[in-house]
Amino acid sequence: MSTAPAAGPGTRRVPVWDNARAACIMLVVLGHAIQRLTYDSDIALGLYLLVYAFHMPAFALISGYFSKSDPPSRRQMTRILTDIVAPYVIFEALWTATKFMVEGSANPNITQPSWTLWFLLALAIFRLVLPYLALLRWPVAWTVVVSLSVGYLPNVDSTLSLSRTLGLLPFFTIGWWLSHHRILERRDLLRRRRLSFRLGAITVFGVAGWAAWFFVDRWEEMNLRQWLFYDENYAAIGVTDWWAAAVRLALMVVALILSVAFFALVPRGAYRWTAIGRYTMYVYLLHSFVLYPLRESGVLRDLEPTWIWLPTVVAAAVVITAALASAPVPRLFRPLIEPRPGWLFADPSLTRRDTRRSDPTGSRRPGDPEPADRGQRPGDDPAKGPAVP
Numbered sequence: 001m002s003t004a005p006a007a008g009p010g011t012r013r014v015p016v017w018d019n020a021r022a023a024c025i026m027l028v029v030l031g032h033a034i035q036r037l038t039y040d041s042d043i044a045l046g047l048y049l050l051v052y053a054f055h056m057p058a059f060a061l062i063s064g065y066f067s068k069s070d071p072p073s074r075r076q077m078t079r080i081l082t083d084i085v086a087p088y089v090i091f092e093a094l095w096t097a098t099k100f101m102v103e104g105s106a107n108p109n110i111t112q113p114s115w116t117l118w119f120l121l122a123l124a125i126f127r128l129v130l131p132y133l134a135l136l137r138w139p140v141a142w143t144v145v146v147s148l149s150v151g152y153l154p155n156v157d158s159t160l161s162l163s164r165t166l167g168l169l170p171f172f173t174i175g176w177w178l179s180h181h182r183i184l185e186r187r188d189l190l191r192r193r194r195l196s197f198r199l200g201a202i203t204v205f206g207v208a209g210w211a212a213w214f215f216v217d218r219w220e221e222m223n224l225r226q227w228l229f230y231d232e233n234y235a236a237i238g239v240t241d242w243w244a245a246a247v248r249l250a251l252m253v254v255a256l257i258l259s260v261a262f263f264a265l266v267p268r269g270a271y272r273w274t275a276i277g278r279y280t281m282y283v284y285l286l287h288s289f290v291l292y293p294l295r296e297s298g299v300l301r302d303l304e305p306t307w308i309w310l311p312t313v314v315a316a317a318v319v320i321t322a323a324l325a326s327a328p329v330p331r332l333f334r335p336l337i338e339p340r341p342g343w344l345f346a347d348p349s350l351t352r353r354d355t356r357r358s359d360p361t362g363s364r365r366p367g368d369p370e371p372a373d374r375g376q377r378p379g380d381d382p383a384k385g386p387a388v389p
Helices: 015-033 035-039 042-052 055-065 074-103 115-133 139-150 159-180 195-214 216-221 224-229 244-265 272-297 306-324 328-337
Strands: none
Touching: 015 035, 015 042, 015 055, 015 244, 015 272, 015 306, 035 042, 035 272, 035 306, 042 055, 042 195, 042 216, 042 224, 042 306, 055 115, 055 159, 055 244, 074 115, 074 272, 074 328, 115 139, 115 159, 115 272, 139 159, 139 244, 159 244, 195 216, 195 244, 216 224, 224 244, 272 306, 272 328
């Protein structure tokens, strides 16, 4: 049953997007939480591969859906710096300090993102290149070509998260394309979940989950987890043949199919846990500090039996996600995650807080307008299309 209060006229939200973001960020935390279990359990490894096969592509799709391809205004350019670049610098500094205190040494290098921070740089680059991609006749096709091609280039690596950014760029572009052409609205997919779609989605995940577990030894031999990271060139993964890009293309198709199945299963109503989707950046940036001591201490290794410990870790990941999205966390960590460095800009008014603000994945706070028939930005007229900044 839906328990969230209904929004007033003109401020209706589309709960499916908050639900999708909440589910995605839970999968992010889950993937990181069970990573150490994958060395000792085939079932954990199968679950890990299934999650990594689609969860970041799905996140990129959502982010693209809520991105504008219009030439950015001064305020929008400022927000790339305040919403993405500033938190990146802040958390890189925090990670450097953490590693120095725990490990006794650290290598401060802002061009090499620490752990989860790569996605912030990816979002910044996505936003910067989108207006140029929108000028092309076949933007999705071109980004697929780019994604497949960079795997042959050894100099495109994790520096500034470029390898992952270009690898996942097609999914971001597909998300924007769906929004730009109003595909979901025309088919009324944001309100309704057809039973046939749900049954098909369950079947897809059932088959994918079985394949991830049953062929787990084969996936280990081909180093599948490295393929799913989009972080290494083909030669570094171990494939030097000319057809290496075909593997990435196949995995991109699988990711898209699983993402569609995932969105088909996302509830359309508003629930108490829907609010998690409004604070995804808090969960994303903070959960790694919670998991870091568990991962590095070795307490998640050699845990038997798996049928007890894997569900326990999964439940813990859900609890961590909910806790980091709870009300006290944003109040405490807002200066780090949503900084307003007015002193940095010639026009400090560009950093003032306003109700139109959303985080880099498109998530809005309670009360921010989001018309029910689309994920429009505040000020959009459903009958006329997006407002021009």
